[in-house]
Amino acid sequence: MSTISLTTDFGIADWYVGTMKGVILGIQPRANIVDLSHEIPPGEIRAGAFALAASCRFFPKETVHVVVVDPGVGSERRAIAARTMNGFFVGPDNGVLSWALARERIKAVHQITNRRLFLHPVSNTFHGRDIFAPVAANLSRGLPIEKVGAPIKEFVKLDWPEPQRSANSIKGEILYIDRFGNAITNIDRAALPSPDESAWEIFLRRKRLCALQAFYQAVARGQPMAVSGSSGFLELAVSGGSAAQNFNLKVGEEVIVRVRSGF
Amino acid sequence: MSTISLTTDFGIADWYVGTMKGVILGIQPRANIVDLSHEIPPGEIRAGAFALAASCRFFPKETVHVVVVDPGVGSERRAIAARTMNGFFVGPDNGVLSWALARERIKAVHQITNRRLFLHPVSNTFHGRDIFAPVAANLSRGLPIEKVGAPIKEFVKLDWPEPQRSANSIKGEILYIDRFGNAITNIDRAALPSPDESAWEIFLRRKRLCALQAFYQAVARGQPMAVSGSSGFLELAVSGGSAAQNFNLKVGEEVIVRVRSGF
Amino acid sequence: MSTISLTTDFGIADWYVGTMKGVILGIQPRANIVDLSHEIPPGEIRAGAFALAASCRFFPKETVHVVVVDPGVGSERRAIAARTMNGFFVGPDNGVLSWALARERIKAVHQITNRRLFLHPVSNTFHGRDIFAPVAANLSRGLPIEKVGAPIKEFVKLDWPEPQRSANSIKGEILYIDRFGNAITNIDRAALPSPDESAWEIFLRRKRLCALQAFYQAVARGQPMAVSGSSGFLELAVSGGSAAQNFNLKVGEEVIVRVRSGF
Numbered sequence: 001m002s003t004i005s006l007t008t009d010f011g012i013a014d015w016y017v018g019t020m021k022g023v024i025l026g027i028q029p030r031a032n033i034v035d036l037s038h039e040i041p042p043g044e045i046r047a048g049a050f051a052l053a054a055s056c057r058f059f060p061k062e063t064v065h066v067v068v069v070d071p072g073v074g075s076e077r078r079a080i081a082a083r084t085m086n087g088f089f090v091g092p093d094n095g096v097l098s099w100a101l102a103r104e105r106i107k108a109v110h111q112i113t114n115r116r117l118f119l120h121p122v123s124n125t126f127h128g129r130d131i132f133a134p135v136a137a138n139l140s141r142g143l144p145i146e147k148v149g150a151p152i153k154e155f156v157k158l159d160w161p162e163p164q165r166s167a168n169s170i171k172g173e174i175l176y177i178d179r180f181g182n183a184i185t186n187i188d189r190a191a192l193p194s195p196d197e198s199a200w201e202i203f204l205r206r207k208r209l210c211a212l213q214a215f216y217q218a219v220a221r222g223q224p225m226a227v228s229g230s231s232g233f234l235e236l237a238v239s240g241g242s243a244a245q246n247f248n249l250k251v252g253e254e255v256i257v258r259v260r261s262g263f
Numbered sequence: 264m265s266t267i268s269l270t271t272d273f274g275i276a277d278w279y280v281g282t283m284k285g286v287i288l289g290i291q292p293r294a295n296i297v298d299l300s301h302e303i304p305p306g307e308i309r310a311g312a313f314a315l316a317a318s319c320r321f322f323p324k325e326t327v328h329v330v331v332v333d334p335g336v337g338s339e340r341r342a343i344a345a346r347t348m349n350g351f352f353v354g355p356d357n358g359v360l361s362w363a364l365a366r367e368r369i370k371a372v373h374q375i376t377n378r379r380l381f382l383h384p385v386s387n388t389f390h391g392r393d394i395f396a397p398v399a400a401n402l403s404r405g406l407p408i409e410k411v412g413a414p415i416k417e418f419v420k421l422d423w424p425e426p427q428r429s430a431n432s433i434k435g436e437i438l439y440i441d442r443f444g445n446a447i448t449n450i451d452r453a454a455l456p457s458p459d460e461s462a463w464e465i466f467l468r469r470k471r472l473c474a475l476q477a478f479y480q481a482v483a484r485g486q487p488m489a490v491s492g493s494s495g496f497l498e499l500a501v502s503g504g505s506a507a508q509n510f511n512l513k514v515g516e517e518v519i520v521r522v523r524s525g526f
Numbered sequence: 527m528s529t530i531s532l533t534t535d536f537g538i539a540d541w542y543v544g545t546m547k548g549v550i551l552g553i554q555p556r557a558n559i560v561d562l563s564h565e566i567p568p569g570e571i572r573a574g575a576f577a578l579a580a581s582c583r584f585f586p587k588e589t590v591h592v593v594v595v596d597p598g599v600g601s602e603r604r605a606i607a608a609r610t611m612n613g614f615f616v617g618p619d620n621g622v623l624s625w626a627l628a629r630e631r632i633k634a635v636h637q638i639t640n641r642r643l644f645l646h647p648v649s650n651t652f653h654g655r656d657i658f659a660p661v662a663a664n665l666s667r668g669l670p671i672e673k674v675g676a677p678i679k680e681f682v683k684l685d686w687p688e689p690q691r692s693a694n695s696i697k698g699e700i701l702y703i704d705r706f707g708n709a710i711t712n713i714d715r716a717a718l719p720s721p722d723e724s725a726w727e728i729f730l731r732r733k734r735l736c737a738l739q740a741f742y743q744a745v746a747r748g749q750p751m752a753v754s755g756s757s758g759f760l761e762l763a764v765s766g767g768s769a770a771q772n773f774n775l776k777v778g779e780e781v782i783v784r785v786r787s788g789f
Binding site for chain 1: 536538539540541542543544545547548549551552555556557559568569597598599600645649650651652655656
Binding site: 019026029030031042119 | 264270295315318322477478481491
């Protein structure tokens with residue numbers, strides 16, 4: 001058995017994801033196909049990039065990760081496949097693979113041009129079905145990556161919003177809001193200005209919001225907190241509730257961590 | 264491994280779909296079960312019929328397609344299984360299989376009556392679990408279709424809304440609105456009145472809406488267009504947006520394609 | 527192949543469920559992973575308990591059922607694994623497994639403490655990924671349950687809301703509202719006060735609501751009815767509509783069944 005992960009903005013109401021799986025299983029019947037998310041907001045390349053980067057290292061070696069968040073489908077944008085020490089990454093060359101690839105040891109990146117691998121006629125609106133699914137299934141079966149097309153040196157990389165550090169504080173932003181209303185920031189726990197967790201205070205909109213806690217129920221129900229989240233980043237949360245809703249948080253909003261005076 | 268596709272109006276919040284999969288895997292542990300959609304609007308037989316017809320030809324040979332959009336469950340409506348050159352189709356005899364079967368070479372259609380295949384007691388509200396799942400799993404394992412019940416000559420067929428053609432125009436309607444807000448019509452690209460794509464204009468509510476384009480980003484963000492969609496039908500879309508939302512489109516609404524004067 | 531079922535409150539928009547599957551497949555590539563539901567309302571332990579109890583008996587023998595509805599993640603709450611005659615049950619010791627286990631013949635219950643099975647570092651916010659997924663995958667591969675940790679005698683059990691019986695009536699409550707707006711009660715059909723179905727009348731808010739019917743379309747479209755639902759409990763429904771919406775039903779609301787006078 002071999003694993004193929006799918007990340008798209010297709011939603012699950014229509015037949016698009018299921019059709020990709022039908023195409024994959026026709027080529028590689030032994031695929032374990034895993035849905036990473038199909039609820040990436042339409043065309044939101046950064047959300048797709050973050051979902052993949054936050055999860056791909058938990059998959060088996062040799063997994064083929066397919067991401068189709070592809071507003072430029074049918075245009076001149078390239079399609080690419082990358083081989084790393086851990087597996088394969090397949091998708092449009094619009095940056096959606098780039099945050100995951102930034103953490104990988106890349107062995108090769110190839111443009112996907114071999115039309116013999118595609119479904120025909122190739123539509124101009126659904127390369128997930130006609131190009132990415134058959135290419136991923138073939139890679140999963142052992143097709144050498146050289147067969148998908150010529151190697152390329154450069155591919156589109158999204159900027160990572162780097163937090164700004166000073167002596168006693170770090171300024172970051174909200175990257176992603178999850179289903180629980182937890183707001184995941186770009187502030188890496190390892191980057192925090194003091195090793196003593198009790199020294200940290202989190203500020204939102206120039207006002208102190210909360211302290212850092214070890215887990216969600218460490219504060220009373222309805223109270224805000226920050227935790228070191230499962231993706232390795234600082235998260236704002238509300239115990240038994242939704243931080244996003246309580247504080248009307250949005251992606252891109254500024255979050256500041258300061259060392260308390262006295263530390 | 265063998266593939267079984269599932270299309271239902273069960274949604275994914277409840278345990279209904281998972282229970283069907285549990286039943287299937289108890290009979291056929293080597294099934295690759297693919298969700299086509301479980302978000303067919305409750306009881307909307309035409310939406311289920313369209314989802315299946317738009318996607319079933321992309322599945323491996325011998326796939327068993329199960330559709331449970333079944334407002335008449337427990338009543339006298341029949342359950343049927345069809346064998347075609349490509350695979351099997353299993354569901355209630357209410358027309359939900361008929362648009363897919365209209366494009367298939369049918370070898371046999373049987374009424375499902377063999378109670379030895381069913382789960383007992385058979386509920387009156389969940390034939391997906393008690394009848395369709397075990398019958399599909401058995402067919403997937405190689406049970407001859409004759410074993411499900413007696414052959415039948417007729418089954419319920421939904422009308423297909425045929426577009427109306429004239430010398431310079433074709434009048435169709437919106438069949439389905441997808442997650443991106445793209446409106447899929449019943450106008451087959453092959454049926455369009457002129458082979459020159461630049462000659463076509465699309466009219467909505469007696470006003471010119473847009474021209475045909477090759478892909479979504481061919482027009483500026485926010486602009487309307489028509490494309491030849493991945494299902495083979497003309498789609499109304501908005502680049503980087505939702506045509507359904509921008510123009511308040513509804514299923515059943517009239518769409519007209521005309522050849523521009525001068526062509 | 528072996529089956530692992532997943533029930534969580536993670537939703538499907540984020541990468542959490544997919545990440546659990548990646549972890550499982552890295553340990554047990556031959557797992558058939560079935561989603562029971564990921565739309566349990568956040569932290570609603572009783573909804574998760576009911577979903578599992580309503581469906582687990584339809585799964586193959588030796589299925590490993592994993593439930594992660596876990597508001598206390600990271601706190602002192604225990605993690606447990608149970609072995610029954612039918613399979614395995616893995617989750618937090620907060621009662622979410624207890625309604626399913628109440629119907630099972632239990633062979634052993636163990637606390638999960640063997641850190642060699644866990645992913646490291648173990649997060650304080652995502653034990654689904656770091657503890658429950660790898661433990662479930664190992665059990666699915668044949669790891670003896672003794673290896674997960676020491677046996678325990680007691681575990682947290684949720685109260686089951688027992689209906690109140692009198693000579694001519696039974697008083698229950700709404701336990702769960704499904705996607706169709708059907709309201710599933712705690713009134714077991716077998717417990718009903720008369721074997722003659724036509725003798726029953728259902729009362730809501732002190733007024734007669736409807737009679738019991740054999741199936742949904744037994745009454746005219748838009749009319750209320752009760753049916754003996756697929757979970758074995760009395761359900762309130764509206765033919766071709768939503769009982770929850772029509773009558774503004776809520777979980778916990780009282781429902782009374784009476785024998786009609788004359789019977």
